[in-house]
Amino acid sequence: MRVSLQGVHKVYGKSRPTKVLDDVSLTIESGDFVAITGPSGSGKSSMLNLLGCLDVPTFGQVFFDQRDVSKASExxxxxxxxxxxxxxFQNYQLLPGLTVRENVALPMQLAGVRRMERLARVQGLLSMIGLEKQADQRIIYLSGGQQQKVAVARALANLPGLLLADEPTGSLDGQSTLQVMEVIREVNRSRSVTTVLVTHDPQVAAYAQRVYRLESGSLDG
Ligand SMILES: Nc1ncnc2c1ncn2[C@@H]1O[C@H](COP(=O)(O)OP(=O)(O)OP(=O)(O)O)[C@@H](O)[C@H]1O
Ligand SMILES: [Mg+2]
Known part of the structure; x- marks a missing residue:
């Protein structure tokens, strides 16, 4: 999927408005792998929320392929x-009481994917992240690195065209960071999933084809 921000401004709050994104334009072609860096508070998560359709811009447009979603309803x-x-996300946001398999299958259930197809996809995703043996373990028994791999598998459950990651290795040690990044790189390459990743870690940003820097709501490329 191709995703594009055109002259995007984001202002939070009405009584004391804060401008967080100031005329940001960026096009990410289908299959690209882009990293976004920048200091805390520079607007990285705000930008990712717009790319992820979690929010809409105050001014400007957001396109998925040819479709303008900047005024789309919730x-x-x-x-x-x-x-x-x-x-x-940085803190995985998995359901801790459910098993690995159940967490990965959940988005497919929400999307109405048939049972046989669900089972097959879960199997493929668990094999991709190397956690087939842990399939029936609850999330609480996994390490941070393992949990983040499950989060990547879950994000891919509905075969998305766009993978967004906000500080996905922020809570991980060096070894787990490398493992999670290898999984993300493999997904980007083998499935041509457009990938956008926010990170403070230069080693993580180095996995991307292009790195952009946000500074007080403006983008350097
Ligand atoms: N929903 C909101 N309402 C009001 N202000 C917000 C909201 N979300 C973010 N902000 C403000 O917008 C600015 C940018 O926040 P954002 O979370 O995008 O930064 P960031 O670059 O992701 O920072 P960090 O590296 O700390 O995660 C901050 O000043 C923040 O307080
Ligand atoms: Mg952030």
């Missing part, structure tokens, strides 16, 4: 997210 955006976008 319910339309929700459907786009479920069908086309996978998210990975």
């Amino acid at each position: 319910s339309v955006r929700e459907r786009i997210r479920l069908q086309h976008i996978g998210f990975v």
Whole structure:
């Protein structure tokens, strides 16, 4: 999927408005792998939320392929997210009481994917992240690195065209960081999933084909 921000501004708050993104334009071609860096508070998560259809811009446009989603309703955006976008966050956001398998299958159930297809996809994803043996373990018994791999697998459950990751290795040690990044790189390469990753870690940013820097809401490329 190709995703594009055109002259995007984001202002939070009405009584004391804060401008967080100031005329940001960026096009990410289908299959690209892009990293976004920048100091805390520079607007990285705000930008990712727009790319992920979690939010809409105050001014400007957001395109998925040819479609302008900048004025789409919450319910339309929700459907786009479920069908086309996978998210990975710093703190995993898995359901701790469920098993690995159940967590990965959940988005497919929400999207109404048939049982046989679900089982097959879960199997493929667990093999991709190397956690087939842990399939029936609950999340609470996994290490941080293992949990983040499960989060990547879950993000891919509905075969998204766009994978977004906000500090996906922020809570991981060096070894786990490398493992999770290898999984993300493999997904980007083998499935041509457009990948956008926010990170403070130069070693992580180095996995991307292009690195952009946000500074007080403006983009350097
Ligand atoms: N929903 C919101 N309402 C009001 N202000 C917000 C909201 N979300 C973010 N902000 C403000 O916007 C600015 C940018 O926040 P954002 O989370 O995008 O930064 P960031 O670059 O991701 O920072 P970090 O590296 O710490 O995660 C901050 O000043 C933040 O307080
Ligand atoms: Mg952030």
